[in-house]
Amino acid sequence: MHMEIAYYLAGPFxxxxxxxxxxxxxxxxxxxxxxxxxxxxxxxEGWIEAVDDFETLASRPGVTVMExxxxxxxxxxxxxxxxxxxxxxxxxxxFALRNSGSTYLEIAESGGGIWSTVKATRALTxxxxxxxxAQRANALLQQGVxxxxxxxxxGLSVAEELKCLRAIAEARxxxxxxxxxxxxxxxxxxxxxxxxxxxxxELMVNELLxxxxxxxxxxxxxxxxxxxxxxxxxxxxYFKSAKAMGxxxxxxxxxxxxxxxxxxxxxxxxxxxxxxxxxxxxxxLLAHADVAAVALPGASMGLGxxxxxxxxxxDAGCSxxxxxxxxxxxxxxxxxxxxxxxLASFEKLTNAEVLAAIxxxxxxxxxxxxxxxxxxxxxxxxxxxxxxxxxxxxxQQGRLQPAQxxxxxxxxx
Ligand SMILES: [Zn+2]
Numbered sequence: 001m002h003m004e005i006a007y008y009l010a011g012p013f014x015x016x017x018x019x020x021x022x023x024x025x026x027x028x029x030x031x032x033x034x035x036x037x038x039x040x041x042x043x044x045e046g047w048i049e050a051v052d053d054f055e056t057l058a059s060r061p062g063v064t065v066m067e068x069x070x071x072x073x074x075x076x077x078x079x080x081x082x083x084x085x086x087x088x089x090x091x092x093x094x095f096a097l098r099n100s101g102s103t104y105l106e107i108a109e110s111g112g113g114i115w116s117t118v119k120a121t122r123a124l125t126x127x128x129x130x131x132x133x134a135q136r137a138n139a140l141l142q143q144g145v146x147x148x149x150x151x152x153x154x155g156l157s158v159a160e161e162l163k164c165l166r167a168i169a170e171a172r173x174x175x176x177x178x179x180x181x182x183x184x185x186x187x188x189x190x191x192x193x194x195x196x197x198x199x200x201x202e203l204m205v206n207e208l209l210x211x212x213x214x215x216x217x218x219x220x221x222x223x224x225x226x227x228x229x230x231x232x233x234x235x236x237x238y239f240k241s242a243k244a245m246g247x248x249x250x251x252x253x254x255x256x257x258x259x260x261x262x263x264x265x266x267x268x269x270x271x272x273x274x275x276x277x278x279x280x281x282x283x284x285l286l287a288h289a290d291v292a293a294v295a296l297p298g299a300s301m302g303l304g305x306x307x308x309x310x311x312x313x314x315d316a317g318c319s320x321x322x323x324x325x326x327x328x329x330x331x332x333x334x335x336x337x338x339x340x341x342x343l344a345s346f347e348k349l350t351n352a353e354v355l356a357a358i359x360x361x362x363x364x365x366x367x368x369x370x371x372x373x374x375x376x377x378x379x380x381x382x383x384x385x386x387x388x389x390x391x392x393x394x395x396q397q398g399r400l401q402p403a404q405x406x407x408x409x410x411x412x413x
Contacts, residue, residue: 006062011040017074019360019374022356028352040052050376075393078362086152126166126167133150140324144405145336149182153222157193186221201230220247250272251269256276280312293310299331355394385400
């Protein structure tokens with residue numbers, strides 16, 4: 001018997017916000033959004049075949065219409081392109097100390113800071129770390145986030161970084177979300193490393209990155225360029241080695257001081273993330289480079305610091321993505337829409353700019369060409385809100401959650 005490939009159709013939807021045919025860089029007006037009313041999504045084997053008027057699609061032969069759809073607002077699955085979900089322990093004590101006026105140094109001296117998370121993460125088995133990572137990924141999935149970047153960086157030795165990355169690989173088998181792993185062995189110089197910064201980074205290049213490559217544990221390498229972590233001059237040779245091995249580069253840049261963006265541009269990084277202290281100089285550099293500018297409002301909210309200058313970045317012509325930076329120290333919230341919409345209020349971002357920053361612009365910053373847009377040839381990753389208009393989603397500042405989440409054509413929430 002000849003087997004037909006099954007076509008599935010979802011809809012009709014009140015508003016189908018496709019995010020199609022929008023520019024990768026620069027400011028966006030809401031009027032540029034292509035919204036199909038009474039639209040449908042047709043797919044086969046997890047990939048979108050057509051996005052069009054529902055009735056037109058339903059009249060095609062051999063189409064199975066999905067049952068129990070709600071007539072709401074549909075968007076591409078969101079993408080959180082910068083997180084640190086693979087961690088153990090809690091930094092609630094740091095938060096309390098910081099809000100009581102303690103300095104960074106006092107918190108570190110009281111046993112807090114990144115190093116305390118390293119100790120708590122090292123104490124976990126791979127299975128326990130994988131379970132925690134998957135649990136946090138599933139919390140994002142409930143919010144409609146179908147693709148999540150996850151960094152290592154709380155291992156900080158060859159063996160412990162490998163454990164973190166293997167735990168992320170294991171978490172991928174537990175959660176329904178796509179997980180994109182990034183090696184952040186250059187998070188800080190570990191307190192127990194007996195040697196110089198250069199010796200530590202050399203060790204990572206010689207002993208860690210080749211294993212990551214061989215086991216395909218990550219295709220991205222990140223570093224924290226800041227006074228408290230690594231200098232631009234220290235990181236440049238590390239990034240050059242990683243790039244020569246075929247890794248994509250991304251940078252924690254300009255969080256507390258303008259440092260990092262220039263390195264990101266020099267090495268041709270995919271993105272420069274944070275940017276709270278970027279000046280007009282860094283903004284102009286980013287606007288003229290193929291390096292995405294990534295805002296992490298959750299870190300500003302967690303630390304009580306200013307937001308990245310996103311309005312300026314967009315007006316200068318940058319491609320801006322927004323991510324949660326979910327981590328135990330500075331950004332424990334992990335709520336992408338809440339953070340993006342609060343940032344929008346402070347930075348005066350249009351709904352189109354907010355949605356672009358967590359869909360196709362975030363996908364591009366991760367190097368994906370198959371998600372973030374609802375169009376033929378893309379993955380059938382989409383989310384359905386029980387709402388009258390897409391405007392309700394940023395407006396409700398994270399309170400409105402998707403009623404359904406679909407990944408590669410299968411309903412997972
Ligand atoms: Zn981060």
